[in-house]
Amino acid sequence: MNDTTQTTQPHAPAESRAWWLLVVAWIVALTATLGALFIGEVMGQAPCNLCWYQRIFMFPLAAILFVACLKQDTGVWRYAFPLVVGGLGFALFHSLHYVGLVSGPIVQCGAGPSCSGSGMSLFGWLPLPFLSLIAFAAVGGLLFFARRRSS
Numbered sequence: 001m002n003d004t005t006q007t008t009q010p011h012a013p014a015e016s017r018a019w020w021l022l023v024v025a026w027i028v029a030l031t032a033t034l035g036a037l038f039i040g041e042v043m044g045q046a047p048c049n050l051c052w053y054q055r056i057f058m059f060p061l062a063a064i065l066f067v068a069c070l071k072q073d074t075g076v077w078r079y080a081f082p083l084v085v086g087g088l089g090f091a092l093f094h095s096l097h098y099v100g101l102v103s104g105p106i107v108q109c110g111a112g113p114s115c116s117g118s119g120m121s122l123f124g125w126l127p128l129p130f131l132s133l134i135a136f137a138a139v140g141g142l143l144f145f146a147r148r149r150s151s
Helices: 002-008 012-042 049-071 074-099 128-150
Strands: none
Touching (some): 012 049
């Protein structure tokens, strides 16, 4: 019994660090999901089409990472990373659109302020498209480091 403890013990700290990185990634994804729901459902702000696409990638990511944390599945990057890449792509396009590097109007799904307006920013200076970009990049980075720690 002592032999198995000694052989598994060197791997335990790395796996534990990888699991904590997953927990932080899940917290970021959950915060982004709850923030999007709060803005849409509580504040009544209709999301634009690009925000909807980003939600399509972020909402299941929060659920997948939650299950991975419960199961201590550090291999979650295999099926979560494609969602991160897709969401990151839309968030990057949205952010470039926001700063004017991509031309054309941002199409809204309903009435309400545009996410490109000043009313849709955090602390009065951090626009929502950038928040989404930061969230996807953070989750992607955390998954990358969790993968490295678990290998």
